[in-house]
Amino acid sequence: MENKICKLLHIPHPIIQAGMVWVSGGKLAAASANAGILGVIGAGSMKPDLLELHVQKAKSLTSHPERLAVNVPLLYEKTKEQLETALKLGIKTFITSAGSPKTYTQWLKDQGCVVIHVTSSPELALKCEAAGCDAVIAEGFEAGGHNGRDEITTLVLIPQVVDAVKIPVIAAGGIADGRAMAAAFCLGAGGVQMGTRFVATKESSAHDHFKAAVIAATSSSTMLMMKNVVPVRLLKNKFFDEIKMMEDRCATPAELIQHLGHGRAKEGMLDGNMERGELEIGQIAALIRDIPTVEVLVKRILAEYESAKLRL
């Protein structure tokens, strides 16, 4: 299965463990690198000094630092400092999101880096290609956390992006096993990114309460909310119910932002407050039933992929 994505990212298996706020630190990224996939540190929840600690930790836990990457949402003040911190420590693969691919792509390419931008539409995928990105991650409506406004599902999005651009396409959203990986490849993707699946692993930094909630999720446990502020897919809990009630009465964006307050995502996902916390998770949580090590998980996904191939 050695393909373009494998070559681009120096990984034996074309799978990316997604960078996620509060969940994907150095420990998870190193475990992923050790399992032969791209291990991504989610810098979205880290100040530069904390990011430095996580990159150092990841490097100390793997003999494959070339399989480590950092995901940087481009909407924070300290984006440039985050990128510089990671560069200084030898990170050569960057996944950028939530901003224009024009801002940092060329600057990172000039320093010999691989740059992949996350897109939720074929239109933005074209902009990523024009900005010089090496690949795009096309992420559908079913994905956890922040999400596109047009609600395009992965099944509908991937072929459109594949048809639109010449650079490789990595599928994300709704993918947690080898069946979905094979499906994504049929659609023309060259790799897959999984987030939700890696929340429920031994090495993720998600709180045990959050991991338990993920494996207890059913088909109706998540919903895309806050569409008038920034769309985000949430696990249903007390906080979700409050947001739902506010939206049902047409609360203003300002009211919603005030209710959201600060630190809700950390409170839920890292600290394990299942009532007050904002729990970002994908629809595919419904299929997740255990908390394996990353090594066991990756082997299982590859075996499922082979079985799915045989079904055709």
Added chain:
Amino acid sequence: MENKICKLLHIPHPIIQAGMVWVSGGKLAAASANAGILGVIGAGSMKPDLLELHVQKAKSLTSHPERLAVNVPLLYEKTKEQLETALKLGIKTFITSAGSPKTYTQWLKDQGCVVIHVTSSPELALKCEAAGCDAVIAEGFEAGGHNGRDEITTLVLIPQVVDAVKIPVIAAGGIADGRAMAAAFCLGAGGVQMGTRFVATKESSAHDHFKAAVIAATSSSTMLMMKNVVPVRLLKNKFFDEIKMMEDRCATPAELIQHLGHGRAKEGMLDGNMERGELEIGQIAALIRDIPTVEVLVKRILAEYESAKLRL
């Protein structure tokens, strides 16, 4: 590719042309049967006498009446009469939706029919199996027209349904080419149902204006609306904008139903009023760029399926 679905439905290719209001009459169903797939007359928009005409027309246009079926939403007053009309004319395959699979499944089975119920959740799929259905059509959030409340996408729904039931699963929603068909098979489906793709065929009864709008659609041209009444995916037009404005100000279900009025779907899809009409279409319209005959389309889908298989 002869599989369980092919045997169950007496078709060489495991593809179902979906029954759709105002679009799938006898002409389209016969063309589908002639092309080796299941041709479905959508009874949702027909009184029993009109259904009788369409079944007779379909039978007169094909030498494969065993490949004809009728789709009956179970929410109308005349459901029983519709079923009796189709039975009287020799229809042996029924697709039911929008109601309980308990209501008519056993009654139809007792008369030697094949019964398939449409589901948008694994929970309802289990009820279909318990009610004696021969198979289920699992339809995701990206599908056109009426839709489930939990917004489960096809990619996430199919594996859950496949894991939940022992009867064969047919995937629907977001499928318009052989790539998506191969993807659905990787997920464990034994067949696919396509609706939107068949709207834009020479033999569909959609108005030419509607067909033109479908092939002009982009990735952001549809949205799931009317969630507080009955969720329905619509093509964006003036009517859509009106509904959107009403929803943005939290209009009541009663206000929305009043604005919807009567005959809006016919006005748009059959009569071609692109401003006032309710245009039901799937997200995958973004990928559709031509209006082929059904025969040409089915051959193309099968060729695309073979190419997709080779990609794995």
